[in-house]
Amino acid sequence: xxxxxxxxxxxxxxxxxxxxxxxxxxxxxxxxxxxxxxxxxxxxxxxxxxxxxxxxxxxxxxxxxxxxxxxxxxxxxxxxxxxxxxxxxxxxxxxxxxxxxxxxxxxxxxxxxxxxxxxxxxxxxx
Amino acid sequence: xxxxxxxxxxxxxxxxxxxxxxxxxxxxxxxxxxxxxxxxxxxxxxxxxxxxxxxxxxxxxxxxxxxxxxxxxxxxxxxxxxxxxxxxxxxxxxxxxxxxxxxxxxxxxxxxxxxxxxxxxxxxxxxxxxxxxxxxxxxxxxxxxxxxxxxxxxxxxxxxxxxxxxxxxxxxxxxxxxxxxxxxxxxxxxxxxxxxxxxxxxxxxxxxxxxxxxxxxxxxxxxxxxxxxxxxxxxxxxxxxxxxxxxxxxxxxxxxxxxxxxxxxxxxxxxxxxxxxxxxxxxxxxxxxx
Numbered sequence: 154x155x156x157x158x159x160x161x162x163x164x165x166x167x168x169x170x171x172x173x174x175x176x177x178x179x180x181x182x183x184x185x186x187x188x189x190x191x192x193x194x195x196x197x198x199x200x201x202x203x204x205x206x207x208x209x210x211x212x213x214x215x216x217x218x219x220x221x222x223x224x225x226x227x228x229x230x231x232x233x234x235x236x237x238x239x240x241x242x243x244x245x246x247x248x249x250x251x252x253x254x255x256x257x258x259x260x261x262x263x264x265x266x267x268x269x270x271x272x273x274x275x276x277x278x279x
Numbered sequence: 280x281x282x283x284x285x286x287x288x289x290x291x292x293x294x295x296x297x298x299x300x301x302x303x304x305x306x307x308x309x310x311x312x313x314x315x316x317x318x319x320x321x322x323x324x325x326x327x328x329x330x331x332x333x334x335x336x337x338x339x340x341x342x343x344x345x346x347x348x349x350x351x352x353x354x355x356x357x358x359x360x361x362x363x364x365x366x367x368x369x370x371x372x373x374x375x376x377x378x379x380x381x382x383x384x385x386x387x388x389x390x391x392x393x394x395x396x397x398x399x400x401x402x403x404x405x406x407x408x409x410x411x412x413x414x415x416x417x418x419x420x421x422x423x424x425x426x427x428x429x430x431x432x433x434x435x436x437x438x439x440x441x442x443x444x445x446x447x448x449x450x451x452x453x454x455x456x457x458x459x460x461x462x463x464x465x466x467x468x469x470x471x472x473x474x475x476x477x478x479x480x481x482x483x484x485x486x487x488x489x490x491x492x493x494x495x496x497x498x499x500x501x502x503x504x505x506x507x508x509x510x511x512x513x514x515x516x517x518x519x520x521x522x523x524x525x526x527x528x529x530x531x532x533x534x535x536x537x538x539x540x541x542x543x544x545x546x547x548x549x550x551x552x553x554x555x556x557x558x559x560x561x562x563x564x565x566x567x568x569x
Binding site for chain 2: 154155178180182183193196197198199201224225226227
């Protein structure tokens with residue numbers, strides 16, 4: 154599975170990269186610091202999954218999700234945030250799943266597996 | 280924007296090994312006959328040995344060009360399963376692509392060849408319109424180029440499988456140069472194959488041509504959201520116009536027009552993604568205004 158990371162914080166991307174690298178079959182194929190780069194990379198890399206920080210610096214999370222739907226309608230997106238309160242908004246905006254950054258990392262792996270198995274229309278809360 | 284060091288190197292190497300292995304092994308008997316007897320396999324069969332074994336070899340020659348397609352689906356199936364194969368196919372058969380880029384992929388190859396050719400007509404060089412008397416022959420070329428000879432047979436592999444993975448490591452232009460060189464090398468046995476359009480032409484000019492054209496393929500494919508259909512149409516159009524107007528490599532104006540087009544595309548669209556930067560804000564603004 155080819156995964157694209159979108160988070161403006163290098164240390165978060167580093168942590169995610171380190172976590173995912175240990176998992177067989179998961180490849181981090183690109184990293185974006187903002188929504189513009191995310192959309193460009195989504196178009197040229199054709200990832201199977203996006204891990205999206207809800208608070209990118211240039212565009213609000215719900216608008217990023219809408220733009221991703223235009224570029225890649227079936228692309229599953231797991232929204233990441235430190236604020237559990239935005240979970241409903243993320244799912245309503247079309248996220249496949251929500252992951253709280255304060256949750257243990259293995260729950261993110263669970264979410265990835267569940268999103269994969271649910272394919273494009275599955276949703277799960279984490 | 281970072282492109283991570285995590286590179287699907289193994290999968291990509293496997294893809295190229297299968298693509299080259301399939302095509303080169305199936306070309307090998309024809310190459311051996313050409314080199315030893317300077318005749319094509321079909322001619323040799325007709326003239327020397329009409330055996331079932333050679334018939335099978337001839338059938339192998341027909342499907343030899345499918346190497347990149349076979350490699351793309353085989354490696355995707357092995358590494359990403361049925362869902363990956365479905366996604367690869369959808370990138371060919373998803374018609375929600377920007378229509379303008381489908382038009383560009385159809386028209387651009389003709390302009391790149393015909394414009395330089397028209398420039399030299401006043402200098403006394405004939406246009407060669409022999410095909411105009413046999414339009415059905417052109418239809419045959421189009422069908423062959425869309426399916427077996429270049430289009431679907433190659434683009435599922437080069438622009439469908441390899442390009443996104445190369446772009447995960449390098450910029451669009453560097454990825455295009457690397458892929459263009461590999462793409463050219465894949466064709467090398469055709470220089471030793473009687474009856475091929477490459478036989479007797481310059482391998483080095485072909486290499487330069489494939490690298491320059493590779494930049495344009497990436498430009499078209501990226502702006503069409505990675506559509507394999509657009510790449511197939513571009514390839515089929517390029518091969519067809521090359522058959523309609525052969526000998527472009529001998530025309531200096533062809534190289535000037537092609538080189539200038541590549542330079543303009545890279546300058547206007549940027550080497551990083553070969554996509555206009557304004558596209559992304561527009562996409563976002565369009566959704567914001569809904």
